[in-house]
Amino acid sequence: MVKGITLIQPRHNLAPKMGMGHIYMPTPLLCVASRLIGAGVDVLLNDENFEQYFRPTNLVGIHLGGVSYIPLAREIINERYLGHKYFIGGPVVNGLSEGQFRKLFGNNAFNGNLDSVLERELNIFRGDLKRPEETSLIEGYELICDEVMFEYLARESSLYVSQGCKFACNFCAADRTCKDPVTGKMKIVRERYRDLDVLREDLVYLANRAKRLGLSELSFYMSNLDVFQTPGKLLEFVNVVEEVRSKENVEFKLRGLSTVDSFLRTDDDIIGQLVDVGFYSVGFGVDGMTAEVWNKVKKGHNTEDKCLNAIKRAYESRITPELLMVFGHNGADTEGSLRKAYDFSKDMVEVFGAIPRPHVAKAFLPGNDGWTDLKYQSSVRTLLDHPELFHNLDFTTLPTELTHPNRELRLLTIKYFLEICNLPGNTTKYLLPIEEGMTSEQQKNVVDFNRGRYDH
Ligand code: SF4
Structure with missing residues (x-):
């Protein structure tokens, strides 16, 4: 017999302990919920940003929205689910080795990202779980009551x-x-679109649900890592949005991330049509400001001219450019490159009204190259021994001795990061780090300072 499961979206790590947490529709979790329901599993959903309660199912699944959720998930397990079997899912899990996963979450933990594990543990017939790309999220949306859905749809959703x-x-x-x-072989990834007929059904559903709740506009952050990477599919997506918009009489507001390279390769016509269906802001990954830095971090597709031209083109196309500046790269950045990154950000703010979004590069975090690099293994062990330090791997947390062992680079990164944070229109609210050896009083002060400082 197929089993039941409670899927948990943990309360945001920066949310106050009581009251409303950080409200943001947990779309990845809704995709999992829909896939499981489609395979016959009885699913309960609990977004703990609304309330925290114990659901009496034997199995629970916890979604990690990022590395900062690792300590939270451990807390939830220790406080409420010891002795239960639990699944831990989310992209972070893919970056952990089996040993690291066990050390962090114990022997009752299962990797919730693996279909083979879900099939075995939930007694699902092989093949009954649809691929995420083919899955409609409507089954998941139907688990959400109107009060909660209103709170999601009144805000930006993913x-x-x-x-x-x-x-x-x-x-x-x-x-x-x-x-x-392990093998040293390159794994080539390509952008994978959802089935756009399924996406159309979801948009129609959300448009109607929004109208019933008195809302006439839906605001979305597109999941694409690089919106303009596959222009042909993007155009198909635009057509779907336009169709739903005109038939359902609902307006859309869309924004997303892009590389400057893909944006500059896209025809004016496609950009114009995307703007016409509501695309209003694009976050460009600039992530450095010299050829040396870009080469060292394997972002050789960027040049200063391309960054400038993309931001200018966005501005002229009625799209607000956001300038994502992940910098302070160990072994790559210098005072000169950090200052150039700041100067460029300042110029783009002044000339094209760009929105600064500075972030601190973290050389090692589950899933990136540094996490398995020999030179960072001692730091990785420190994190596994002190999981509360995962908070320091958030890109908005100030650098520490652990993340930036070179004192000079650390101090310079802090200086230029905070200077970009001070530019007009900046949306990054920097976070204080938890340092090893801090007293509980000092840690509490850090937590108090960081509370509510959600990223944009
Ligand atoms: S940072 Fe680089 S690899 Fe990552 S999503 Fe952006 S362009 Fe792709």
């Missing part, structure tokens, strides 16, 4: 459009092209 990126930036932990650390 829209699952595609997954995967063909590029290979070494600091990035997303699903991307990379070298397998």
Whole structure:
């Protein structure tokens, strides 16, 4: 017999302990929920940003929205689910070895990202789990009551459009092209779109649900890692959005991430049509400002001219450019390159109204190249022994001795990161780190300072 499971979206790590947490529709978890329901599993959903309660099912699944959720998931397990079997899922899990996974989550933990594990543990027939790309999220949306759905749809939500990126930036932990650390072979990744007929059904459902709740506009952050990477599919997506918009009489607001390279390769016509269906802001991954840095972090597709031209083109196309500056790369950045990154950000703010989004590069985190690099293994062990330090791997957390052992680079990174944070329109709220050896009083002060400082 197929079993039942409670899927948990943990309360945001920066949310206050009580009251409303950080409200953001947990789209990846809804995809899992829909796949399981489609395979006959009885699913309960608990977004703990609304409330925390114990659901009496034997099996639970916990979604890690990023590395900062590792300590939270451990807390949830220890406080409420000891003795239960639990699944841990989310992209972070793919970056952990079996031994690291066990050390962090114990022997009752299962990898919730693996279909073979879900089939075995939930008694699902092989083949009954649809591929994520073919899965409609409507079954998951139907688990959400109107009060909660209103809170989600009144805010920006994540829209699952595609997954995967063909590029290979070494600091990035997303699903991307990379070298397998064991075999040494390159794993080539291509952007994978969802079935657009299924996406259309989801949009129609959400449009109607929004209208019933008194909302006439839906705001989405597209899941694409590089919105303009596959222009032909993007155009098909635009046509779907336009069809739903005109038939259902609902407006869409869309934004997403892009490389400057893909954006510059896209025809004016496609960009114009995307803007016409509501695309209003694009986050460009600039991530450095010299050829040396870009080469060292395997982001050789960037040049200063391309960054400038992409931001200018976005501005002229009525799209607000966001300038994502992941910098402070160990072994690559220098005072000169950090200052250039700041100067460029400042110029783009002044000339093209770009929105600064500075982030601190973390050389090792589950899924990026540094995580399996021999030179970082002692730091990785420190993290596994002190999981509360995973908070320091958040890209908005200030660098520490652990993440940036070179004192000079650490101090310079802090200086220029905070200077970009001070530019007009900046949306990054920097976080204080937890240092090894801090007293509980000092840790509490850090937690108090960071509370509510969610990233944009
Ligand atoms: S940083 Fe952006 S462009 Fe580079 S691999 Fe990651 S998603 Fe792709």
